[in-house]
Amino acid sequence: MKFFIDTANLAQIQEAHDLGVLDGVTTNPSLMAKEGISGQENVIKHYLAICDIIGDGAVSAEVIATTFDEIIVEGEALAKLHPSIVVKVPMIKDGVKAIKYFTEKGIKTNCTLVFSSGQALLAAKAGATYVSPFVGRLDDISTDGMQLIEDIRLIFDNYGYETQILAASVRTPMHIITCAKIGSDVITAPLSAITALLKHPLTDSGLATFLADHAKAAAAKV
């Protein structure tokens, strides 16, 4: 399973990259705004800085446009920035048409804001590289986000769709583990959820004991 980090924060992207487990980054307009990134020039600079850290990973850059012609213009400009850029397109009618267009042009896409298996099926039919079902936002409205990942896995496997399931709006380490059990191709999560996977109290207490025993043995030798 691939690990993407869901942030536009360069320090966090660098930290996850340094851990050696990072395959990509997902951003969205809200995450860019959170970092105070606005204006075309700054947005472009920021995507390039992310691509510099990630190297040949995948960096999802979301279009703001919502009509076919405008999505194409914006998406093509984003795709030209760096070979790692994946054009992130919302699950709307013009978005699906744009995904089909980008697919035919060999431009990678991530269909975002997916909340049903029917939407995921349409994105796969259009040839999306990734489809992003938002697990956490479904959980927020008392709907089982993980059930959606399971349903999409079944549908894609039934027909051999190559579109990768990118579980998004993943917020906890348990979300990540459940996605891995189901067979999600990718998860995108905040740094806190990724690093939480490191933690186990028995690891901490076991390491403390090993180090204390080693120190005792070393002191006894002197």
Ligand code: E4P
């Ligand atoms: C997906 O690519 C989105 O950026 C993201 O996962 C949304 O997560 P949120 O629901 O925690 O905002």
